[in-house]
Amino acid sequence: xxxxxxxxxxxYLKKYTVGIAGCGGLGSNCAVALAxxxxxxxxxxxxxxxTNHNLNRQYYFHDQIGRLKVHALRENIxxxxxxxxxxxxxxxxxxxxxxxxYSKCDVxxxxxxxxxxxxxxxxxxxxRIPGKxxxxxxxxxxxxxxxxxxxxxxxxxxxxxxxxxxxxxxxPVLAPRVGIVAHMQANEVLNILLKEFKPVDE
Amino acid sequence: xxxxLNNKSESFDKEQLTITELLALKNYxxxxxxxxINGELVRRHEFDKAIVRDGDDVMVLHxxxxx
Numbered sequence: 001x002x003x004x005x006x007x008x009x010x011x012y013l014k015k016y017t018v019g020i021a022g023c024g025g026l027g028s029n030c031a032v033a034l035a036x037x038x039x040x041x042x043x044x045x046x047x048x049x050x051t052n053h054n055l056n057r058q059y060y061f062h063d064q065i066g067r068l069k070v071h072a073l074r075e076n077i078x079x080x081x082x083x084x085x086x087x088x089x090x091x092x093x094x095x096x097x098x099x100x101x102y103s104k105c106d107v108x109x110x111x112x113x114x115x116x117x118x119x120x121x122x123x124x125x126x127x128r129i130p131g132k133x134x135x136x137x138x139x140x141x142x143x144x145x146x147x148x149x150x151x152x153x154x155x156x157x158x159x160x161x162x163x164x165x166x167x168x169x170x171x172p173v174l175a176p177r178v179g180i181v182a183h184m185q186a187n188e189v190l191n192i193l194l195k196e197f198k199p200v201d202e
Numbered sequence: 203x204x205x206x207l208n209n210k211s212e213s214f215d216k217e218q219l220t221i222t223e224l225l226a227l228k229n230y231x232x233x234x235x236x237x238x239i240n241g242e243l244v245r246r247h248e249f250d251k252a253i254v255r256d257g258d259d260v261m262v263l264h265x266x267x268x269x
Contacts, residue, residue, distance in 0.1 A: 022269065025269055111269060112269055115267045116234065119236065122265075123236070123245065127245075138263065138264075138265055139266050139268070140269070141268045152208075154238060154241075155238075157261075157263075163263070164264075164266065165266065165268065166266035173268050173269065178269065
């Protein structure tokens with residue numbers, strides 16, 4: 001009966017909105033996982049275009065090179081689950097954009113690349129949208145060391161990753177490890193959204 | 203004083219410390235740090251003024267690039 005339970009969860013998740021800030025390795029993979037689970041609405045934002053270098057880890061296809069990531073990701077999500085409503089914003093998020101776009105979301109996923117941007121969204125959400133759950137990805141460069149990846153909880157701030165591996169010329173971000181962290185973030189989002197979920201037959 | 207730092211109990215010889223002093227003692231030399239005292243965000247420009255006292259819960263998150 002697992003099909004029925006999965007369908008029930010998907011129906012339950014339809015009323016929720018998740019904001020995803022950034023559509024790179026973390027954001028594109030996290031968004032797809034949430035769309036598959038059945039989250040009703042995703043608010044995605046990024047200013048970048050798909051390049052050949054992104055395809056080693058980000059949820060895009062070769063024939064999407066040159067397109068805006070937000071448009072390509074919306075298309076990919078809708079090919080997977082047309083029931084998901086995707087609001088796509090082509091912009092480089094600043095503090096006021098984050099408040100405007102994500103205040104009404106049930107959960108916010110931080111999926112930026114740069115540490116400065118991660119700082120900016122954490123400070124913004126904690127001070128301007130207090131109480132809003134924010135799931136961040138910190139430390140996922142390289143390969144191996146799966147056991148070092150963890151989730152840490154600090155009130156409404158949830159941290160996924162190893163908190164140490166920084167990207168560099170010798171330590172790139174690769175599909176498996178960033179994919180794990182993106183899915184850990186999606187998993188934490190579901191954990192929040194399904195807190196009050198009660199199956200009908202129990 | 204005894205505090206809870208990143209979910210671990212830590213003891214210091216001082217009665218109180220500023221965040222800047224605490225970070226120096228713990229050798230946190232990174233630039234991109236998110237700090238909370240008892241659940242309240244401490245902004246970077248407040249690190250010299252924000253005081254940690256006995257029994258406080260302190261969260262330090264070091265942000266690294268990649269994603």
